[in-house]
Amino acid sequence: xxxxxxxxxxxxxxxxxxxxxxxxxxxxxxxxxxxxxxxxxxxxxxxxxxxxxxxxxxxxxxxxxxxxxxxxxxxxxxxxxxxxxxxxxxxxxxxxxxxxxxxxxxxxxxxxxxxxxxxxxxxxxxxxxxxxxxxxxxxxxxxxxxxxxxxxxxxxxxxxxxxxxxxxxxxxxxxxxxxxxxxxxxxxxxxxxxxxxxxxxxxxxxxxxxxxxxxxxxxxxxxxxxxxxxxxxxxxxxxxxxxxxxxxxxxxxxxxxxxxxxxxxxxxxxxx
Amino acid sequence: xxxxxxxxxxxxxxxxxxxxxxxxxxxxxxxxxxxxxxxxxxxxxxxxxxxxxxxxxxxxxxxxxxxxxxxxxxxxxxxxxxxxxxxxxxxxxxxxxxxxxxxxxxxxxxxxxxxxxx
Numbered sequence: 001x002x003x004x005x006x007x008x009x010x011x012x013x014x015x016x017x018x019x020x021x022x023x024x025x026x027x028x029x030x031x032x033x034x035x036x037x038x039x040x041x042x043x044x045x046x047x048x049x050x051x052x053x054x055x056x057x058x059x060x061x062x063x064x065x066x067x068x069x070x071x072x073x074x075x076x077x078x079x080x081x082x083x084x085x086x087x088x089x090x091x092x093x094x095x096x097x098x099x100x101x102x103x104x105x106x107x108x109x110x111x112x113x114x115x116x117x118x119x120x121x122x123x124x125x126x127x128x129x130x131x132x133x134x135x136x137x138x139x140x141x142x143x144x145x146x147x148x149x150x151x152x153x154x155x156x157x158x159x160x161x162x163x164x165x166x167x168x169x170x171x172x173x174x175x176x177x178x179x180x181x182x183x184x185x186x187x188x189x190x191x192x193x194x195x196x197x198x199x200x201x202x203x204x205x206x207x208x209x210x211x212x213x214x215x216x217x218x219x220x221x222x223x224x225x226x227x228x229x230x231x232x233x234x235x236x237x238x239x240x241x242x243x244x245x246x247x248x249x250x251x252x253x254x255x256x257x258x259x260x261x262x263x264x265x266x267x268x269x270x271x272x
Numbered sequence: 273x274x275x276x277x278x279x280x281x282x283x284x285x286x287x288x289x290x291x292x293x294x295x296x297x298x299x300x301x302x303x304x305x306x307x308x309x310x311x312x313x314x315x316x317x318x319x320x321x322x323x324x325x326x327x328x329x330x331x332x333x334x335x336x337x338x339x340x341x342x343x344x345x346x347x348x349x350x351x352x353x354x355x356x357x358x359x360x361x362x363x364x365x366x367x368x369x370x371x372x373x374x375x376x377x378x379x380x381x382x383x384x385x386x387x388x389x390x
Contacts (some may be wrong), residue, residue: 014341038363063376065369066368067327067328067369067370067376068327068328068330069327069328069367070328070339074345074346075327075345078325078345078346078347079325079327079370082325082370082374083372083374084374086338087374119375120316121374122373122374123373123375125373126373126374127373169301269375
């Protein structure tokens with residue numbers, strides 16, 4: 001029961017952290033057209049930050065129950081000075097900062113704090129600084145992608161077609177580099193965890209394969225958007241509806257990946 | 273481009289080289305699990321495969337669950353609970369710990385204390 005609750009909370013944190021942080025990062029890179037939807041995007045980012053902070057606190061409580069800790073100062077000091085404690089603290093502090101979000105220039109720093117929480121605790125970060133760096137780059141790239149999609153969906157409703165097309169082109173151009181970072185980071189982490197020896201008799205490896213399958217679908221959908229729907233926008237305005245549906249599908253796939261990753265990192269070990 | 277590919281390949285090799293990144297596992301205990309002892313041991317020792325933070329230790333017997341204090345508090349490979357005062361019969365010593373990779377690990381050992389001679 002507590003294990004299932006821990007996995008659920010982790011999935012919520014993944015989704016909220018990547019959405020909130022991603023909007024902050026994408027806002028910083030996508031240029032002036034974003035300003036037209038900045039209010040709505042910032043509002044979503046603030047809600048996501050609030051969720052990260054609250055669910056982070058709840059997760060700390062669930063970890064305490066699962067560990068059966070004596071709630072005395074020496075034990076709490078040790079638990080919260082561990083990598084797990086550091087990760088939870090980064091989520092709470094970064095989440096509150098994202099939720100406050102008044103200083104636009106500082107918000108990306110809050111976003112990076114939240115994303116850093118995924119690189120300080122877990123299978124890979126505990127074993128190698130390089131693996132921790134790869135995870136940070138992987139989740140930061142995924143966050144930027146999710147944040148960019150959220151901004152694009154808002155922009156598709158409120159921007160003039162010419163401005164929206166310009167924003168879309170800029171996103172598409174930056175996404176090439178970001179997806180490269182996402183794939184390289186993910187491949188390095190997978191290589192580290194599986195020791196270049198995938199074994200489908202192990203549950204961890206099978207669930208990781210499911211995650212890879214979902215990621216492949218996501219990339220296929222992104223390629224369809226870039227090479228089919230984006231060019232169609234200039235010829236037929238109705239392609240915008242298809243593009244909006246496709247972006248919604250991308251967000252659903254990201255949610256599925258977050259749930260799969262939460263199950264993977266809560267219940268399974270690559271060595272079981 | 274070629275330099276990038278070489279850098280990525282080197283990074284992959286560097287990452288894969290160290291392979292000691294498993295959950296903490298109990299390596300041994302004293303008395304060993306399954307032991308049948310004449311009287312309650314003076315202490316119970318737990319040794320883990322890698323530095324671990326033991327957070328919970330309790331004995332479950334027919335008289336219920338009783339929490340045991342242990343030392344050290346914090347990260348270590350070996351922990352000791354002094355004077356566990358096990359009762360005659362089956363005693364299950366349950367433990368929970370936070371492993372190096374941030375995961376909750378748990379397990380138990382069984383110690384049977386022989387009933388006193390009539």
